[in-house]
Amino acid sequence: xxTATRTAPARTDRPAPGTAPVAVxxxxxxxxxxxxxxxxxxxxxxxxxxxxxxxxxxxxxxTASLPRFTLDNFRALLDNPYALSSxxxxxxxxAGTAVLVVTFAALAAYALSRVRVPGRDAxxxxxxxxxxxxxxxxxxxxxxxxxxxxxxxxxxxxxILILSGGLLPAAIFILKDFMDATPTSYEESARVxxxxxxxxxxxxxxxxxxxxxxxxxxxxxxxxxGNFLVPFLLLRGPEKAPAAVIMYTLYTEGGQADLRxxxxxxxxxxxxxxxxxxxxxxxxxxxxxxxxxx
Amino acid sequence: xxxxxxxxxxxxxAAGLGRARATGFLVPGMVLILxxxxxxxxxxxxxxxxxxRLTGLAAANPEVVGLDNYTRAxxxxxxxxSLVLTLQFVLGSAVIGQAGLGFAIAYALRDRRGxxxxxVEGFVLLSWILPSxxxxxxxxxxxxxxxxxxxxxxxxxxxxWLLDHPMLSxxxxxxxxxxxxxxxxxxxxxxxxxxSHLETARLAGAGTWQQxxxxxxxxxxxxxxxxxxxxxxxTFNDFAPFLITAGGPEQRSEILPVYVYKVALSGGELxxxxxxxxxxxxxxxxxxxxxxxxxxxxKETA
Numbered sequence: 001x002x003t004a005t006r007t008a009p010a011r012t013d014r015p016a017p018g019t020a021p022v023a024v025x026x027x028x029x030x031x032x033x034x035x036x037x038x039x040x041x042x043x044x045x046x047x048x049x050x051x052x053x054x055x056x057x058x059x060x061x062x063t064a065s066l067p068r069f070t071l072d073n074f075r076a077l078l079d080n081p082y083a084l085s086s087x088x089x090x091x092x093x094x095a096g097t098a099v100l101v102v103t104f105a106a107l108a109a110y111a112l113s114r115v116r117v118p119g120r121d122a123x124x125x126x127x128x129x130x131x132x133x134x135x136x137x138x139x140x141x142x143x144x145x146x147x148x149x150x151x152x153x154x155x156x157x158x159x160i161l162i163l164s165g166g167l168l169p170a171a172i173f174i175l176k177d178f179m180d181a182t183p184t185s186y187e188e189s190a191r192v193x194x195x196x197x198x199x200x201x202x203x204x205x206x207x208x209x210x211x212x213x214x215x216x217x218x219x220x221x222x223x224x225x226g227n228f229l230v231p232f233l234l235l236r237g238p239e240k241a242p243a244a245v246i247m248y249t250l251y252t253e254g255g256q257a258d259l260r261x262x263x264x265x266x267x268x269x270x271x272x273x274x275x276x277x278x279x280x281x282x283x284x285x286x287x288x289x290x291x292x293x294x
Numbered sequence: 295x296x297x298x299x300x301x302x303x304x305x306x307x308a309a310g311l312g313r314a315r316a317t318g319f320l321v322p323g324m325v326l327i328l329x330x331x332x333x334x335x336x337x338x339x340x341x342x343x344x345x346x347r348l349t350g351l352a353a354a355n356p357e358v359v360g361l362d363n364y365t366r367a368x369x370x371x372x373x374x375x376s377l378v379l380t381l382q383f384v385l386g387s388a389v390i391g392q393a394g395l396g397f398a399i400a401y402a403l404r405d406r407r408g409x410x411x412x413x414v415e416g417f418v419l420l421s422w423i424l425p426s427x428x429x430x431x432x433x434x435x436x437x438x439x440x441x442x443x444x445x446x447x448x449x450x451x452x453x454x455w456l457l458d459h460p461m462l463s464x465x466x467x468x469x470x471x472x473x474x475x476x477x478x479x480x481x482x483x484x485x486x487x488x489x490s491h492l493e494t495a496r497l498a499g500a501g502t503w504q505q506x507x508x509x510x511x512x513x514x515x516x517x518x519x520x521x522x523x524x525x526x527x528x529t530f531n532d533f534a535p536f537l538i539t540a541g542g543p544e545q546r547s548e549i550l551p552v553y554v555y556k557v558a559l560s561g562g563e564l565x566x567x568x569x570x571x572x573x574x575x576x577x578x579x580x581x582x583x584x585x586x587x588x589x590x591x592x593k594e595t596a
Contacts, residue, residue, distance in 0.1 A: 112320070137551040
């Protein structure tokens with residue numbers, strides 16, 4: 001760009017603005033930045049390469065390499081008794097949890113937003129604090145015990161309930177923000193015309209806060225879809241296990257791992273969250289404004 | 295706690311809900327939270343002072359053994375080494391790895407729009423959103439001794455990363471896995487730093503370090519603290535390393551979550567495991583309280 005003279009003086013004496021050393025440093029820092037970004041790109045892309053190549057390789061190995069293209073590997077999914085059914089289990093767990101979380105959180109958030117309950121803010125912060133402290137990892141022992149006593153071992157409903165309990169506080173918190181931001185005038189006029197609270201909820205509040213409900217729903221699905229620990233602890237046997245657990249058993253159990261199956265299954269299992277992410281980021285922009293929560 | 299039903303008739307809220315119905319709206323969510331967050335937390339405390347086991351005599355009628363589990367933990371070599379490994383894991387992968395790399399990426403991309411930024415951000419975010427059992431296998435494949443892509447690239451076949459350097463492996467893995475959050479948080483924070491201030495500092499001859507120290511950091515201090523506390527909390531509770539090394543070899547990557555799992559659920563010592571869990575809960579509580587206090591203070595000054 002600029003004429004970079006080689007005679008850069010010692011860095012310590014401050015050159016006046018616009019002189020050559022500043023330009024040199026500028027060019028160098030630009031180059032440094034590109035090199036750094038390329039390294040970052042390499043670091044983050046490298047582990048993902050295998051996921052992109054192996055499923056389509058005629059003879060998949062553990063090394064990522066240019067595939068000799070085939071779609072035959074996907075037949076391995078049909079041959080394995082648990083591959084496709086585990087994805088269905090994941091859908092079941094994710095959908096069940098999302099419905100429960102969105103419904104219960106919306107009801108609670110609406111009540112907290114519209115009615116002056118004493119100690120409301122303290123309650124909300126207390127719940128949020130609780131949900132960030134009481135993680136599945138820190139309470140796996142009592143959760144297991146509890147599930148055992150409530151007869152929820154090996155029950156998908158048990159997994160759904162436990163996951164919902166963990167997600168609800170943050171969901172209520174997010175939805176209350178959405179509810180607080182919507183004007184109450186529609187509700188008031190609907191009430192004047194004799195609508196019942198549940199009607200108002202269904203026909204006025206829900207349509208208005210739909211973006212909030214969608215946000216919480218997507219967030220719940222993403223959380224459950226990848227969750228390994230809770231179903232791993234509670235579900236026995238592969239019939240009810242979701243994809244997260246089946247994936248783990250595929251590469252840990254028994255002899256030589258079937259790479260055709262592993263690679264295609266990984267891809268199929270990853271695809272929904274990847275698509276969801278693309279959808280969300282193209283529609284709403286995947287950014288933080290100020291700060292917040294995963 | 296909530297809903298003293300003194301209100302006569304409908305409270306003056308928009309939908310005419312009234313306290314009674316509002317309480318009704320709260321109940322389903324609160325029941326789930328009570329049952330699956332509050333009860334487990336409280337139960338951890340109780341279980342931690344018993345000799346409860348998964349099977350055998352102590353499973354039928356557990357006895358209260360007081361603080362035995364805690365004194366045992368203190369003298370247990372395996373617990374102490376697990377604690378040290380956890381500290382390494384949190385410091386290495388969250389504080390240094392995720393926060394450092396996340397900031398560096400956000401800073402390098404700060405005034406950039408266009409395909410390069412989208413590409414970098416896309417890959418960083420992808421590693422964050424993929425299911426953990428999938429990325430765990432991707433890393434096992436990457437680091438494989440014989441056929442791993444990393445060894446093939448570096449031209450050093452036969453290096454058993456997961457056996458020889460298990461901690462380093464899971465630290466780098468978790469850095470890769472979680473940098474996205476820090477990157478996005480710092481990207482948002484850097485938008486609060488006026489470009490003109492940076493420009494002025496640069497023209498005055500300040501180097502990158504000086505700019506960061508004198509211009510950037512004072513303005514994003516709150517974000518840095520938020521970031522460090524949240525990622526420390528998450529990393530401390532991360533179970534994903536279990537999917538890669540399962541704590542091995544020889545417990546050399548056995549961080550606390552994995553340790554609890556092995557002692558309590560594989561080993562069947564639920565009482566002892568609960569005691570360790572309680573220690574984890576306390577550590578979580580400390581991190582979370584520091585975080586909340588800080589948020590409160592920031593709100594006051596704002």
